[in-house]
Amino acid sequence: MAPTDETGQEAQQSSPFGTTPPTGPPAAGGTTGPNGRMPRWLPRAMVLALALVAAFQLGSWAFHQVTGLLINILIAFFLALAIEPAVGWMASRGMRRGLAAFVVFIGVVIVSAGFVTLLGSILADQIIKMIEGFPEYLDSVIHWINTHFKTDLKRVDIQEGVLRSDWLRNYVQNSATGVLDVSAQVLGGLFQLLTIALFSFYFAADGPRLRRALCSVLPPARQAEVLRAWEIAVNKTGGYIYSRGLMALISGAAHFVLLQMLDVPYAPVLAVWVGLVSQFIPTIGTYLAGALPMLIAFTVDPWYALWVLIFVVVYQQFENYVLQPKLTSKTVDIHPAVAFGSVIAGTALLGAVGALIAIPAIATLQAFLGAYVKRYDVTDDPRVHGHRWRGEGPGLLARTRRLWARRPGAERPEDGGPGQGSA
Numbered sequence: 001m002a003p004t005d006e007t008g009q010e011a012q013q014s015s016p017f018g019t020t021p022p023t024g025p026p027a028a029g030g031t032t033g034p035n036g037r038m039p040r041w042l043p044r045a046m047v048l049a050l051a052l053v054a055a056f057q058l059g060s061w062a063f064h065q066v067t068g069l070l071i072n073i074l075i076a077f078f079l080a081l082a083i084e085p086a087v088g089w090m091a092s093r094g095m096r097r098g099l100a101a102f103v104v105f106i107g108v109v110i111v112s113a114g115f116v117t118l119l120g121s122i123l124a125d126q127i128i129k130m131i132e133g134f135p136e137y138l139d140s141v142i143h144w145i146n147t148h149f150k151t152d153l154k155r156v157d158i159q160e161g162v163l164r165s166d167w168l169r170n171y172v173q174n175s176a177t178g179v180l181d182v183s184a185q186v187l188g189g190l191f192q193l194l195t196i197a198l199f200s201f202y203f204a205a206d207g208p209r210l211r212r213a214l215c216s217v218l219p220p221a222r223q224a225e226v227l228r229a230w231e232i233a234v235n236k237t238g239g240y241i242y243s244r245g246l247m248a249l250i251s252g253a254a255h256f257v258l259l260q261m262l263d264v265p266y267a268p269v270l271a272v273w274v275g276l277v278s279q280f281i282p283t284i285g286t287y288l289a290g291a292l293p294m295l296i297a298f299t300v301d302p303w304y305a306l307w308v309l310i311f312v313v314v315y316q317q318f319e320n321y322v323l324q325p326k327l328t329s330k331t332v333d334i335h336p337a338v339a340f341g342s343v344i345a346g347t348a349l350l351g352a353v354g355a356l357i358a359i360p361a362i363a364t365l366q367a368f369l370g371a372y373v374k375r376y377d378v379t380d381d382p383r384v385h386g387h388r389w390r391g392e393g394p395g396l397l398a399r400t401r402r403l404w405a406r407r408p409g410a411e412r413p414e415d416g417g418p419g420q421g422s423a
Helices: 005-013 041-065 067-092 097-149 155-163 166-177 179-205 207-215 220-261 267-280 285-300 302-328 336-350 352-372 394-405
Strands: none
Touching: 041 067, 067 097, 067 179, 067 207, 067 220, 067 352, 097 155, 097 179, 097 267, 179 207, 207 220, 220 267, 220 285, 220 302, 220 352, 267 285, 285 302, 336 352
C-alpha cells in the first residue's frame, strides 16, 4: 500500500537532513561499542603506540649521541685484547696485573711518541728545505719559460702579483677563521686518545674481574662458551698484532738496507714508517707507505725513486707469497680474499677503525664457529686437487655413455632416461 502524504511528512521531519537515513546492523569489527561508544581499549592502545614511538625516537637519539663513545670503547677492547698476552705473561711471573698493564702501556706510548716525533721532524725539515729552495726553483722555471716561449717574466713581478691577488687574501682570511676549528679538532682527538687509553687500561688490568662479572649472569654451559670465545679473541688479536709487528720489523730492515745503499736521507725513520704503515693498514698500506720514501728519494735523484718503487713492488710479492703465510699460519689463518672483503666491510661500517679491527674480528669469528661446523673426509678424487681425469677431453663423454649403457636400468647422463645397453 502506498504511503500517504502525512507519513512522508513525518519521515522528513524526523531527519535533520530532510531524509531518513537507512538503518541496519553495525558493521562487523567496527570501532564503536554496542551503544555507539568508543571501545575502552582503544585509548589505551593509542597511548601505548605513542609511547612506543616516543621510546624508539628517544633510544635512536641517545644511540646516535653515544656512537663515538661506543666506537672508542670498541677500539679500547681490541687494544686490551692485543696486549693481554704480554700482561698475562707478566702477571704469571708475580707482577701485579695493574702494574703489568701500566708497564705495557708506557712502552707503547714511548714508542708511539718517538715515532711521531721523528716523523714530524722529517716533515718539518723537508718543508723548510722546500721553502728555502723555492726562489731558486722559481727562477729555473721562469728561465725555462722565457727561453722556450720568448717571454720576459721576472720573479719580482710574479711575487708582487701573487701577494696582491684576491685569492691569496681570501685564503688567508679563511685560514684565520679556521684556526679555531683546527684547534677544536686537535683537542677532540687528544680527548679520544685519552678515552681509549683509559678504557684499554681498565680492560687489561681488570680482565679477570670483567670475565667473572660477565659469567656471573650466565648459566654454566654459557659460561664455558663465553670464556672459550674470549680466549680465542685474545689469541687471534694478540697473534695478529705480534705477527704484524714481526713483519713490520722485517720490512723496515729490508727497506732500511735499500735506502742506506741509495744514500737517501733519514733512512732509519723512513724504514720504520714503511714497516708500520705497510703492516697495519691492510691491502694498500705498502703502496701508501712507499710514497714518502719515493718522494724523498726523488729529491736526491729521480732514478732512486724508480728503484724504490721497484723494490716496494717486489718485496710486496715476497711478503704475500712467502713471508706472510709462514708467520700468520697459526695466528690469523684466513684467506686473502676473506681478509680483503672484511677490510672493505669494516671500512664501510666504522671507517678507518673498522679497517684495523676487521681482520682479527673475522679471524676470531671463524675460529669460534669452526668448532660447530661438522667436517667430513674429502673423497679421493683428482678433481678435488684441481687435476683432470687422465684422458679427459672430447672422448670422455662417449666413454662415460658406454659405461652407463652397460648397467641394466641405469639412467644415461645426457637425457636422464634408462640405459639401452645389455648387461
